[in-house]
Structures are given as C-alpha cells and as structure tokens.
Amino acid sequence: MPVRQWLSLCLASMITFVALTPAAQAATSIVNVGGxxxxxxxxxxTINVGDSVTFINKGGFHNAVADDxxxxxxxxxxxxxxxxxGNASxxxxxxxxxxxxxxxxGYYCEIHGQPGAGMYGTINVLGTAPPPPPPPSTSAVPGGNAALYLLLACALALAAAAGMRRRR
Ligand SMILES: [Cu+2]
Structure with missing residues (x-):
C-alpha cells in the first residue's frame, strides 16, 4: 500500500480511537431550593469529585449552608x-x-432547617479510582494489543514518509 494511503488510514484510525476514548468531564447537578x-x-x-451543584431559589427566604x-x-x-x-434571601x-x-x-437552610432536619439535603461525592499504573515495559506488545500494533504501524509509515521527503 502506498505510504500516503497508509497515512490517511492511520489518521482515520487514530481519530476514531481518540473519539472512542471516554473523557472524564465535570458535570453540574441542579438542586431546586424552596418554591x-x-x-x-x-x-x-450523588455526584463525582470535581462536579458542581447549582442551587436555584424557586421562591422563599432561603440559603444553603454546609453542616461542616x-x-x-x-x-x-x-x-x-x-x-x-450567603445570608438567606x-x-x-x-x-x-x-x-x-x-x-x-450535609447542608441545610438556616431559616427553615438545621443539620439533618427540616429543610436540609445531602450531597454524596464519589471519589474516582486512581488511573491504572503504566505497563511495566514494551514486552506487553506480543500480548496482542491492537492499538499498540496500530501505533507501531503508523510510526513505521511516518518514518518511511520522512525518509522519502529527505530523498527529494
Ligand atoms: Cu429556607
């Protein structure tokens, strides 16, 4: 296969690979207040570490105060x-x-609640698992990792292309 075709195939594969890799993204949860x-x-x-909670006053004299x-x-x-x-408004x-x-x-409204009673709420913040450790060495390649083979093939194609360019 010509190098140029190889390169476009590599590019397409890499874009697909990146697109399929899930990205951790901060989310926002809405909590309606009063009304x-x-x-x-x-x-x-329940949210994940790094996420935000947006409190929206739907009516009444309220605030949101963490127990801690x-x-x-x-x-x-x-x-x-x-x-x-943070004064109630x-x-x-x-x-x-x-x-x-x-x-x-835990949190509550100072006007209508107290920790765990009356107008109160709870936010569970889940921790994310630490990222997996990197592989110990490249000896993992014969194990049959398609993505690694693809990367190697792309690197070879790129090297070939660079060589052709130098010869011109
Ligand atoms: Cu209130």
Whole structure:
C-alpha cells in the first residue's frame, strides 16, 4: 500500500480511537431550593469529585449552608471572592459549589432547617479510582494489543514518509 494511503488510514484510525476514548468531564447537578415546599429538591444527590451543584431559589427566604461550614450560599457564597453573600434571601438567587473531595456533605437552610432536619439535603461525592499504573515495559506488545500494533504501524509509515521527503 502506498505510504500516503497508509497515512490517511492511520489518521482515520487514530481519530476514531481518540473519539472512542471516554473523557472524564465535570458535570453540574441542579438542586431546586424552596418554591412550593420548604425543601431542597432532590433532597439527596450523588455526584463525582470535581462536579458542581447549582442551587436555584424557586421562591422563599432561603440559603444553603454546609453542616461542616465548607460553603454558605444564597446570593453567591461567603468568601467566593466575588462579593457573594450567603445570608438567606428571597431573591431568585443561583449559587454554584464545586466539590473537590469525596465524602458526604450535609447542608441545610438556616431559616427553615438545621443539620439533618427540616429543610436540609445531602450531597454524596464519589471519589474516582486512581488511573491504572503504566505497563511495566514494551514486552506487553506480543500480548496482542491492537492499538499498540496500530501505533507501531503508523510510526513505521511516518518514518518511511520522512525518509522519502529527505530523498527529494
Ligand atoms: Cu429556607
């Protein structure tokens, strides 16, 4: 097969490979605050480390305060560096919190709840498994890894193409 054809095949394969590789992406979950009921909805959510939760006040005099004090939000969050203020407010406030550590975070509204009672909620933050260790050596290639063979073939084709170019 001509080198040029090889190269386009390699390129197409690599693009497919990359496209099929799942990328870890931060997600945002919505928690509705108040509205028809004095509650957070959904009351319990599960997210992954690095994800965010966006609290949206649907009506009423509310805020969202972590049991452990890690956040206190309403019109922004205390100490967010943008002039945010976690005091309960009746405005249609929206506030986002990003969770960098795995664990369970309880929170409540200072006006209508307390930790674990009344208007309160729970956020379960799941930790991600550490990435698998790199293979010990290239001796893994005879094991039959299609992607590695493809990469080797591409490298050979690229080397061949570079050689042709030098000869011109
Ligand atoms: Cu409230």
């Amino acid at each position: 028809a009921n004095l509650s957070f909805s959904p009351q319990t959510i 004090g890690s956040f206190r939000c309403a019109r922004g969050c205390d100490g967010d560096g943008m002039g945010g203020n 009746t405005s249609n406030w929206i506030a986002s919190v990003t969770f960098a550590k795995p664990g369970t975070v």
